Amino acid sequence: MQLRKTSAALAAVLTLSLTATACGSGSGSDGGSDGDKITIGIKFDQPGWGLKTPDGKYTGFDVDVATYVAKELGYDADQIEWKQAPSAERENLIKNGDVKFIAATYTINEKRKAVVDFAGPYFLAHQDLLVRADEASVTKAEDLNSKKLCSVKGSTSAQNVKEKLAPDAQLKQYGGYSECLTGLENKAVDALTTDDSILAGYAAQKEHTGKFKLAGLKLSDEPYGIGLKKGDAELRGKINAALEKMKSDGSWTKFVEKNLGPANYKAEPAPAITEK
Structure with a gap:
């Protein structure tokens, strides 16, 4: 009798253990996906690309692209959990499995490819400068040598100007583009540099109408890719x-x-896909 009770107890423990294992298997190791939800990294402060609105909605080109990709992976829009992906944190979010993938104006380059993989590119931007509308003394990158230049920590844009184009520029790096924009408006900085596509989104906001202008320079090529965990070829x-x-069904153009x-x-x- 005692043997039967012991065997029954062991069987119950084993069943509970297997059940717990099954319930817990889909979330952590799958990198931002638990079967019912998918976590995607985007920017929260980039008008036209990735913006969290005051009412808690998410808008922008990257949001639309990520939603489309998620749909093709089997996830409806209401199954997406959006996670803020600041420029300096993107690689860590991917490596730690906090997101399944990142679509956040994420330029493909060799340094980043040593840490994460990319799909795409899906957009080609160019680095430019945003200046105040009445600014007449900045017409080329070299004009920044005696001026204050702002960009965001972790982005490639500021270093590109500082190292290659205007080494004597006074570089200020903030946590987000909104801070740079405030500094530009308040004359704490003379120019904001990042991709022209991002700058255009800020300049087009209703509250900024007439305040800023693009310098119209193509200082670099910036192919945007979707970042994902290293080695996940599937x-x-x-x-x-x-x-x-x-691209083929017209959604990209839309x-x-x-x-x-x-x-x-x-x-x-739309650029040709090179990351295969």
Whole structure:
């Protein structure tokens, strides 16, 4: 009798253990996905690209692209959990499995590819300068040598200017583009540098109408890719297939017109996918 009771107890423990294991298996190791939800990194402060509005909604080109890709991966819009992905934190979020992938004006470059993988690119931007509307002394990058230049920590733009184009510029790096924009308006800085696509989104905001202008310089090529965990070739293949479909069915063009059209921004044609 005692043997039967012991065996029954062991069986119950084993059943509970297996059940707990099954319930807990889908979340942490899958990198931002638990079967019912998918976590995607975006910017929260970039008008036209990734913006969290006061009413808690998310808008922008990257949001539309990420939602489209998620749909192709089997997730509806209400299954997406958006996570803020500041420039300096993107690689860590991917490596730690906090997100499944990141779509956040994320330029593909060799330094980043040593840490994470990319799908795409899905957009080609160019680095430019945003200055005050009455600024007449900045017409080329070299003009920044005696001026205060602002950009965001973790972005490639400021270093590109500082190291290659205007080494004597006084570089100020803030946590977000909104802080740089405030500094530009208050004359704490003379120019804000990042991709022209991002700058256009800020300049087009209703509250900024007439205050700022793009310098119109193409200082670099910035191919935006979708960042994902290093070595996840299967996911990269699925995302690339989604991006190809997005271009071929007209969704890419629709997203550009919806999000960047109000800024009169002339986008380059959708780039060929190179990260395979």
